[in-house]
Amino acid sequence: MANILELKDVSKIYGEKVKTQVLFNINLSFEESSFNSIIGASGSGKSTLMNIMGTLDKATDGEVIIDGKNISNMNKEQLASLRNETIGFIFQFHYLLPEFTVLENILMPYRIKYNKVTKEALNRANDLIEIVGLTKVKNNRATDISGGQQQRAAIARSLINSPRIILGDEPTGNLDSETTETVYNLLKEINREYKSTFIVITHDKRVAEKADRIIEIKDGKINMDINNIGIK
């Protein structure tokens, strides 16, 4: 299958005077519709890697190719559109907008893209809300629901524009183990259903083992890259 995301010799150095190299010549490619996990200790550079893949941060060296497009030549505006249309983010903290309701939050990426909400979009949002099990609270303010619900709302939001890639940075890092289980099953289900590519950072080995592929980052280098399908 085709690669949806490729990293070629990606390095990242922070700082001007005191240079700290966080990533060393990373070469990675992700297949379409795969479910990948990235593990590593804190400070290993996995979040930096995630930010570079998500175009939120720029690599010091190397190339990032998303959906066949080399992003290094893109300006801020083009990157914003790319993020909006191709990438869905799920962060450790839900980052829902407290000024808006659950439904409005979920529709936000769609409104950024089209500037209006069509009936189809509303139906899709309601379907997603159904899938993540938030129908009852969809008109609540984003702050008036529980932590697990907020994270599920964030998942629904990341899916509204049907992105090809979904990046999760510790999406369950803030949740208890039972909720974690629910959220991961949900992600897997969405992966099967919508064929989106998932790349999920976690430090929880049990969680990582649910993925098709496990990549371990250590000190800014790929320490381990195993295919998990057979083992499961």
Add this chain to the structure above:
Amino acid sequence: MKLAFNIATRFLKSNKGQTALILIGIAIGVSVQIFIGSLIDGLQSSLIDKTIGSSPHITIIPSSKEKYFKDQDLLIEKLRQDNRFASVSKSLDSSAFLYKDDESYPILLRGVEFSETNKIYKFDDKLIEGRLPEKNLEVLVGKNLVEETGVEIGDKVGIITPEGKNLDLEIVGIFDLKVASLNKSWVMTTLNSGRNIFEKEDRLSSIEAQVRDVFSADTIAKELEEDLNKKELKSLNWKEQNEELLSGLAGQSASSYMIQVFVLLAVLLGISSVLAISVVQKSKQIGILKAMGIKDKTASLIFLFQGLLLGVIGSVLGTILGLSLTYIFSNFVKNSDGTPLVPFYIDYGFITISVLVAIIAATFAALIPARKSSKLNPIEVIKNG
């Protein structure tokens, strides 16, 4: 645009206290501006009206030492046809003495056309007793002259003209121009009567005129200059004769503008600082919106819209407050005779300008926060470690 506007309103609604505070700030600023502006405007227009409302704005007199000039219908017609003039009145004045009980009183006997003169001096309104003169030798006298001499309506009083002619005049009315010196010296009669008394057929001593736009009196007078010079006439206008009043008014306007500028500046700083804080408060939201792909331009529009909304709502509230204040002031702060100290005066142009300036200033004040929001990097917000 719509999205930015929507987010802006939500941001404003979510921080109700902060929004209310800044709205009150803008409203008070705008209301002070409108209040002070209307007050000064009202004060000035009533001052000008009181000063020159009942006096000629332009007076045409002979340029030489001659006291009289020939009545020229052409010139009068020309002036009367000019739209800028509200009234043009011919008069023949001469000093004389009035005798009463062996005492003599200096007077200025003025022969005028009441139909035109009334537009300037409003003798018909200012008549406290009697009627206007119609026939030869009928006169109006001022209130103060009446008090001094003790004459009454119907009395015949003797005068002596500079030429030494003795005549008896009949008093038919008493006026009060609210200026003691005029009330004491002016004795008004018809133009024809005046010409008879002083034996000056076809002669005038002055042409008095009021113009519609009082402040253009000097430019109109200047335009007439050439024409008048040929006829050995010259003109005086109120602006030359009231320079101190004008400089007083200009000073007043300048200080009013200064107050308004500083009020505006304070409002501007207030909005700017509150919105700057708001960017910090909302940085998480802006960060996540950017991660979701909102464009930098849209992100800054959110804050510009906040400024615009605050400006519009604040200045509308301020206008209402300012006009109410002005209304209350002019209705409850009164002179001893019950007339308002400063009349209620609404200048729609001035209010529109104040409101527009406030809205532009509020939007302008939002520029700095908007730039800040546009520069915000989502990475700074979304850090999980």
